[in-house]
Amino acid sequence: MNTTEAQQSRLLSIIVDHLDVPKSYYDKAAARHRSLGEWLHRKESTVAAYDPDVRPQGSFRYGTVIRPIHEGDAYDLDNVCLLRKLSKSILTQQQLKELYGNEIKAYAKANGMLAPVTEHNRCWRLNYADEIEFHLDTLPCVPEEAAVVQRLVLAGVPPELAQRAVAITDKRHPHYREITSAWPSSNPRGFAAWFEQRAALGRVRAQTTNQIRSAVEDVPPYEWKTALQRSIQLLKRHRDVMFRDQPDLAPISMIITNLAAQAYEGETDLLSALRKIVDKMPGFVRPTSPRVPNPADPFEDYADKWRTNPRLEKSFWEWHASAKAILDRLPQLLQRTSLQSDVRSHFLVDLTEDEERLFPPLGSRPATAVVASSPLISVPAATKPWGTDV
Amino acid sequence: MCESVHQRHEKWQLGAVLAKYPDLQVVPSWDEDLVLSGTVSFRVLVPSGEIIGDSYSVTLNIPSDFPETNPSASERDGRIPPDYHKLVGVLNSELHQQCV
Numbered sequence: 291m292n293t294t295e296a297q298q299s300r301l302l303s304i305i306v307d308h309l310d311v312p313k314s315y316y317d318k319a320a321a322r323h324r325s326l327g328e329w330l331h332r333k334e335s336t337v338a339a340y341d342p343d344v345r346p347q348g349s350f351r352y353g354t355v356i357r358p359i360h361e362g363d364a365y366d367l368d369n370v371c372l373l374r375k376l377s378k379s380i381l382t383q384q385q386l387k388e389l390y391g392n393e394i395k396a397y398a399k400a401n402g403m404l405a406p407v408t409e410h411n412r413c414w415r416l417n418y419a420d421e422i423e424f425h426l427d428t429l430p431c432v433p434e435e436a437a438v439v440q441r442l443v444l445a446g447v448p449p450e451l452a453q454r455a456v457a458i459t460d461k462r463h464p465h466y467r468e469i470t471s472a473w474p475s476s477n478p479r480g481f482a483a484w485f486e487q488r489a490a491l492g493r494v495r496a497q498t499t500n501q502i503r504s505a506v507e508d509v510p511p512y513e514w515k516t517a518l519q520r521s522i523q524l525l526k527r528h529r530d531v532m533f534r535d536q537p538d539l540a541p542i543s544m545i546i547t548n549l550a551a552q553a554y555e556g557e558t559d560l561l562s563a564l565r566k567i568v569d570k571m572p573g574f575v576r577p578t579s580p581r582v583p584n585p586a587d588p589f590e591d592y593a594d595k596w597r598t599n600p601r602l603e604k605s606f607w608e609w610h611a612s613a614k615a616i617l618d619r620l621p622q623l624l625q626r627t628s629l630q631s632d633v634r635s636h637f638l639v640d641l642t643e644d645e646e647r648l649f650p651p652l653g654s655r656p657a658t659a660v661v662a663s664s665p666l667i668s669v670p671a672a673t674k675p676w677g678t679d680v
Numbered sequence: 681m682c683e684s685v686h687q688r689h690e691k692w693q694l695g696a697v698l699a700k701y702p703d704l705q706v707v708p709s710w711d712e713d714l715v716l717s718g719t720v721s722f723r724v725l726v727p728s729g730e731i732i733g734d735s736y737s738v739t740l741n742i743p744s745d746f747p748e749t750n751p752s753a754s755e756r757d758g759r760i761p762p763d764y765h766k767l768v769g770v771l772n773s774e775l776h777q778q779c780v
Contacts, residue, residue, distance in 0.1 A: 532706070664722050666723045670727060
């Protein structure tokens with residue numbers, strides 16, 4: 291890595307440090323998952339007999355959480371509650387959703403949560419409002435039947451991921467109120483395990499090059515801070531900033547996380563990882579449905595909304611082109627007098643004066659507003675370059 | 681098979697445009713058009729040998745069926761009077777621009 295690349299990587303690392311949340315936030319999130327799990331197992335619980343197993347999901351599990359762009363915005367927490375001793379053959383999706391919902395509402399009441407529990411298509415949402423504002427989306431589910439797991443294995447999913455598939459509830463499902471085996475299938479736990487395998491590529495490589503000393507098992511995945519996780523944080527932040535006026539058009543985090551993890555090849559350096567991810571990402575978007583399949587369930591399409599709203603696909607590619615352009619321009623960015631405002635413009639991050647001083651001009655930074663690298667147009671003779679009809 | 685958005689961007693060399701004009705950014709929109717907005721800086725080498733530098737704040741709308749339909753460009757700070765002139769086909773053979 292040459293000096294310029296080292297500076298680029300350093301700048302990216304500093305930006306990620308600004309976006310990252312303190313470890314205490316992860317601890318707080320873990321405590322909330324634990325607390326809910328304990329509630330579901332209490333003696334009076336109506337679901338305790340079904341052996342509920344609460345596992346975190348989403349960015350707090352993957353270690354890709356970033357600060358919201360607006361101070362005070364809530365963090366999204368996700369978990370999956372698998373009722374291990376329940377089967378879709380003995381109740382409807384609606385019955386499971388309501389059974390679980392009653393427990394969640396009782397949990398909110400017992401914990402003095404003033405904001406109402408809200409029902410979403412697939413999950414229940416708890417709204418916390420203490421020193422760190424969280425939304426917790428909790429998804430009830432039951433184990434998927436063997437035939438479905440086998441179908442995933444035949445589709446190429448490793449058995450250890452396929453067996454994590456679950457049957458979920460969805461209010462929009464045509465058989466929501468019927469006892470049937472035709473429940474929506476999903477595999478968020480398989481995706482999380484797959485993601486951790488991908489992130490571990492960088493961790494193992496870092497270990498072999500003595501960049502880290504502790505064993506992989508010593509530290510939970512969300513604390514690994516591999517180049518994959520940090521790259522995703524940067525990409526998500528650029529997404530948040532780019533779409534802050536049109537948030538409904540923004541590519542969803544699961545698409546970014548999925549594609550980034552597929553493209554990642556274990557790079558330990560942030561610049562190398564981000565370049566590889568951004569360059570290779572388009573190759574993992576399939577031309578036909580499923581466009582962005584869950585690697586732990588290829589029948590589940592994270593880009594299913596692109597079918598009904600093509601603007602979302604257009605937005606994804608615009609975001610990707612923009613992210614790639616920023617990365618390609620990094621060397622020029624470091625030479626401009628406007629480094630601070632460029633970083634703010636793309637990531638809504640304010641570098642400190644000390645941080646800015648880490649990036650002295652690599653050459654001579656142009657002092658004028660019109661940078662020396664602007665395209666040069668030669669006008670050899672014409673006095674009216676716009677023609678004669680003026 | 682119809683052209684994908686990604687293929688269209690590649691054909692238009694969107695990446696090269698963004699690299700060449702670092703202060704030009706993609707603006708998300710609900711339209712089919714690709715919208716670019718920001719500052720375009722340039723230098724002009726005039727016959728006397730001097731180099732004049734300037735920059736304009738612009739918004740470009742590139743329709744999805746470009747080049748069949750021309751893109752439009754508007755200067756946002758009012759430095760060019762709307763009745764000053766119209767330009768057609770001034771950039772290159774593939775990209776035609778209309779001042780509006």
